[in-house]
Amino acid sequence: NIRRVGRDGDPYYLDATSPETSPLPFHGYIWVENNRIVGNVTLIYMKKNGQNLYFVANVSVDPEYRGRGIARMLTRCAMRHAQEHNGHSVTLQVREDNQIAISLYESLGFVEYTRRTNWGIQKRPPNLTHLTTPAIKIAPRQAENWSQQREWLNQLYPEKVSWFLPYQLSKQEPGFFNDFSRWLNGDSLHFWQATQAEKLIGLATLENINLLQDYLWIATSPAYEEIAIPALVSKIARRSLHPLRIQVNYPAHRAVAAFQALGMKEINTLIWMEYTIPPVLPQ
Known part of the structure; x- marks a missing residue:
């Protein structure tokens, strides 16, 4: 149900590139059920100080499909992509008042390192x-x-x-x-x-x-x-x-x-x- 996706405005389109090779600033994966996109994770790649770094810019699931672990699987997909491409780390941001998402990311091993307003x-x-x-x-x-x-x-x-x-x-x-x-x-x-x-x-x-x-x-x-x-x-x-x-x-x-x-x-x-x-x- 997970497919790689590139984004160039709207709508989404599937392509054969990856975050490391795509000319687009955004890339990632989508969750599809019954030919309908119901979730996505957006992944940004950058190279700093010789290290491959990944930034999860968005994890989103259609409200009708929440509570089924889709966000967890999409996030793990992004983490595995980074690991398979010799990534050093994956970084993301989450709103301070979104305790559900915070708990999800903590359970996957993410650790807070700062808060910014x-x-x-x-x-x-x-x-x-x-x-x-x-x-x-x-x-x-x-x-x-x-x-x-x-x-x-x-x-x-x-x-x-x-x-x-x-x-x-x-x-x-x-x-x-x-x-x-x-x-x-x-x-x-x-x-x-x-x-x-x-x-x-x-x-x-x-x-x-x-x-x-x-x-x-x-x-x-x-x-x-x-x-x-x-x-x-x-x-x-x-x-x-x-x-x-x-x-x-x-x-x-x-x-x-x-x-x-x-x-x-x-x-x-x-x-x-x-x-x-x-x-x-x-x-």
């Missing part, structure tokens, strides 16, 4: 830079602050997180070569910093991802985030032509009051889980 702006926020004493100053980023920004970014967007986000640290590095490269590639990035009493407390990069999304990559520390985030986001959003497109991906359950003070809405909180593939999958 996506925040979205609902309306243009007020100016919050003056609510602290002394007031916070927001200004364009100074190149000499790059080393601190890079350190904070690496803490907030470590490699195992940034792989699965539209994020590239090297794009944010200052310098003539990067400025020219961004101009040549049509990349739109704007850089800001926040200081209080001449002390650097945070930085942010606003990056246009597509026509519907702008990501704000925040760099700060737990010591400053509750005051740096409201000041940075309010200033940047008020200067943006499209503030409602701005999203922030941030470690879950951190700086919640800061985001709420901005009137931002929690889009979702996702648990990131990983299965490290042994030489032989358990039966």
Whole structure:
């Protein structure tokens, strides 16, 4: 009942490629009963640091067919595919409030390694830079602050997180070569910093991802985030032509009051889980 499938928009079509060879960004398997697709698992392949990594982007079963173990079999099919292709690990994301799916993945050997919340702006926020004493100053980023920004970014967007986000640290590095490269590639990035009493407390990069999304990559520390985030986001959003497109991906359950003070809405909180593939999958 499981068949390999490639996807190019809608509808689905079967092909002879695999996630490793397909030119399409999405691939995977479907569950078919009575010539009807009732379930699917979407698999994305990437190679990082010489390792074959797999990301399960979606496991879905028609409501009429749930409770029969189809999701488990589809997930195991994706795991076995990764194992048969010398995969190092399989990663997936699941909503924090989806306990049924969490229990399923845990029973298959997936282990949580982080939780991330996506925040979205609902309306243009007020100016919050003056609510602290002394007031916070927001200004364009100074190149000499790059080393601190890079350190904070690496803490907030470590490699195992940034792989699965539209994020590239090297794009944010200052310098003539990067400025020219961004101009040549049509990349739109704007850089800001926040200081209080001449002390650097945070930085942010606003990056246009597509026509519907702008990501704000925040760099700060737990010591400053509750005051740096409201000041940075309010200033940047008020200067943006499209503030409602701005999203922030941030470690879950951190700086919640800061985001709420901005009137931002929690889009979702996702648990990131990983299965490290042994030489032989358990039966």
